[in-house]
Amino acid sequence: MKKLNSGILMAVLAVFMLSGCSGLNKMKKNASGIKYEVKPAVLEMHGGTVNLAIDASYPEKYFNKKAIVVATPVLKTPAGEVEYAPITMQGEKVTANNKVVNYKSGGKVSYTGTLPYTKEMRQSELVVKVEASMKSKKVAFEPVKIADGVISTPTLLASKEGEVIVAKDRFQRIVPETYVADINYDINKADVKKTEMKSDDVTALKDKVKSANEKSNYNIKGVDVSAYASPDGELALNDKLARERSQTASKFFQKELETMKVSKASQQEFFNLMSTAEDWEGFKELVGKSKIQDKDLVLRVLSMYDDPAVREREIKNISVAFTELADQILPQLRRSKFTVSVDVIGKSDEDLLKIASSKPSDLGLEEVLYAASLTKDxxxxxxxxxxxxxxxxxxxxxxxxxxxxxxxxxxxxxxxxAIEKANTLKANDAIVLNNLGVIALANGEFDKAEGLFRSAAGAGSQVDHNMGMVNIKKGNYSQAVTNFGTACLNNAALAQTLNKDYAKALKTLECVTEPSPMTDYLKAVVYARQGQSANMFKSLEAAIAAKADLKQLAKTDLEFGKYFEDAKFVALVK
Structure with missing residues (x-):
């Protein structure tokens, strides 16, 4: 009896197993009825990732009520397979928490996924792998191709073409110099004393002028003679004294210059004569530097009164202070001041470049930095x-x-x-930070580059252009277009292309000042997107003629996918 019951049980189990297997095989057999809609139809890379959206439509009376189905989108590349995250669905009689697909009416299942991009994905296809199960029985469906991939136009970003900024020289071809000396006068006198003619101040001035006159690259432009009277005494007398002192001083110095054979000394316009009747400014300066008694009181008088007569009266009322002023301050104000203006004329561009190329150590700092700018090499x-x-x-x-x-x-x-060394010498200089950002770009360190460019804000339009490159990398194409503005650069045109501003992109590519093979290649991409086959072929031919390596790039670039079977395209990239 027990043996009979056991046999009946095994038979029942077999029926159930065959039933389950039959149901799964039926689903596998009819899997072609599942319709997949992929967005985008050809996968694209943006911001370093490959995102996709799939709508899977299951037909009526297809999805077994007791089945569980796991679907996995897979990118098949030359380097192997890369799986997206799987999605699990179930029939309506399964007691689990997955997406339910109705047997009778069928239904739609929506899926989104993302993968980090790798260069192998340029030549790939998207398939769906499906495994259906009922209890312990599992059946794998045949993989179904549902899309091609991956359009990777953002990788055309020339990340090693970031815009560096020069730290400019401060070179001046003509450097102005001034040589100064004073001569002093006795009270109420305008004649130049012999002791003043031979003073250390005047002797040093004459030596400088003599030396300058002997040098071919020195140009003695002229002499300002500023004569003063001290602010004590009558204004009319002081005015007369100051003017006479300017005359006597200029005559004395003109004679000295003629002795030194300064050619322009005899010209009337060589001397510029000025006079100050009452030198209150000089007075205030000397008092401020002095240690005389009641100094603060004297300075207070100057600040309280503007009228010269009132000032003189009030200061004389400070009897002790006035005595010190008469002895220590006022004599220094009875003077004429010589200011000789000289232009030091630097080396010519030709000489600077020649020396910089052969013996740069002979040049000064600003000269050598400027000389480097004189060549485009x-x-x-x-x-x-x-x-x-x-x-x-x-x-x-x-x-x-x-x-x-x-x-x-x-x-x-x-x-x-080198640039890190510059940063240690002048930390966080905006120009230096921009250039460190350019290096980070070239090294693929885009987050680091972005931080450096933000810190370099204000250093120049180059920073904005470099930020445009970062935004292309991040997939922020509209912002990248803003960053580049009207710059005529391949990267700017790339941003406009990715932002679907095709007319602007072509205009930008036409104005690139130093076109490269990539300039024509980008034109070909734009024309391909617009369906302008003739212009596409013309531009791609020009790009490949200039750089044969672009054949391999174009051959697998899905921007040209619709031309892959075109005989002209095949011949061009062969």
């Missing part, structure tokens, strides 16, 4: 700036510019070392 500039760092090792501008040109040459290791 970046390698030559780099050598000059390197020499500047050796002679002027504490100049942050020399290190910045040395690193800047190294970056322009593609030597980002040297560039980083």
């Amino acid at each position: 970046v390698k030559a500039q780099n050598g000059i700036y390197k020499a500047a760092t050796e002679k002027f090792p504490t100049c942050y501008r020399a290190w910045n510019d040395y690193g800047m040109t190294a970056a322009q040459m593609g030597d980002f290791k040297t560039a980083q070392t």
Whole structure:
């Protein structure tokens, strides 16, 4: 009896198992009735990720009431398979908490997923792998291709073409110099004393003028003679004295200059004569520096009264102070002041560049920094700036510019070392921070670059352009377009293309000042998007003619996907 019951039980179990297996196989057999809609139809990379949305529509009387289905979108690449997160669905009689699909009416299941982009994904296809189960029985469906991938146009970003900024020189071709000396007079006198003619002050002035006159690159422009009278005494007398002192001083110094053979000394306009009848400003300055008794009281009088006569009267009332003023201050105000104006004329551009290229150590700091700007040869500039760092090792501008040109040459290791040195010499300088950001861009450190560019705000339009590159990388195309403004750069056109501003992109590419093969390649992408086949082929041919390596890029670029079977395209990228 027991054996009979056991046999009946096994038969019943077999029926159930065959029933379950039959139900799953039926679902597998009819899986072609499942309709998949993928958005975007061809997968795209933005902001470093490949996002997708799938709507799966299940037909009526398809989804077994007791089945559980796990669907996994998979990107198949030459390097292997990469899975998106799976989604689990169930029939209406399954007691679980998954998305339910009705057997009788069918239904739609929506799915979204994301994967970090890798370069292998450029040549990939999206398939769905499905596994259905009922209790312990499992059946794997045939994988179904539902999309191609991946359009990766943002990777055309020229991240090693960030815009560096030069720390400018302060070179002046003509450097003005002034040589100054005073001569003093006795009270109420205007004649130049012999002792004053031979004073140390005058002798030093004459020596400087003599030296300048003997140098071919020095131009003695003229002499200002400012004569003064002390503020004591009558105004009319002081005015007369000051004017006479300017005359006697200029005659004395003109004679001295003629003796030194200063050619312009005989010209009337060479001397500019000025006189001050009462030198209250000089008086105030000398009193302020002095240690005379009642100094503060005297200064208070000057601040309280503007009228010269009232000032003189009130100061004389301070009897002790006035005596000290008469002895110590007033004699210094009875004077004429010579100011010789001289222009020191620097080396010509030709001479500067020649010396900088052969013996830069012979130049001063501003000369060598300026000389580097006189050539467009970046390698030559780099050598000059390197020499500047050796002679002027504490100049942050020399290190910045040395690193800047190294970056322009593609030597980002040297560039980083040099610009980091500049940052230690002048921490957080906006220009230096921008250039460190450019290096971070080139190294693929976009978050670091973004922080540096934000800290470099205000250093120039280059910072905005560099932020545009960061925003392309992050997928913020509208903001990137704003960052680039009207700049005629490939990266600016790329931002406009990704933002679907095709007319602007073409206009930008037309105005690029130094077009590269990538300029034509980007044109081809824009024309392909617009369906302008003739212009697309023309631009792509120009790009490949200039750089044959672009054949391989174009061959697998899904921007040209609809041309992959076109005989002309096949021949072009062969």
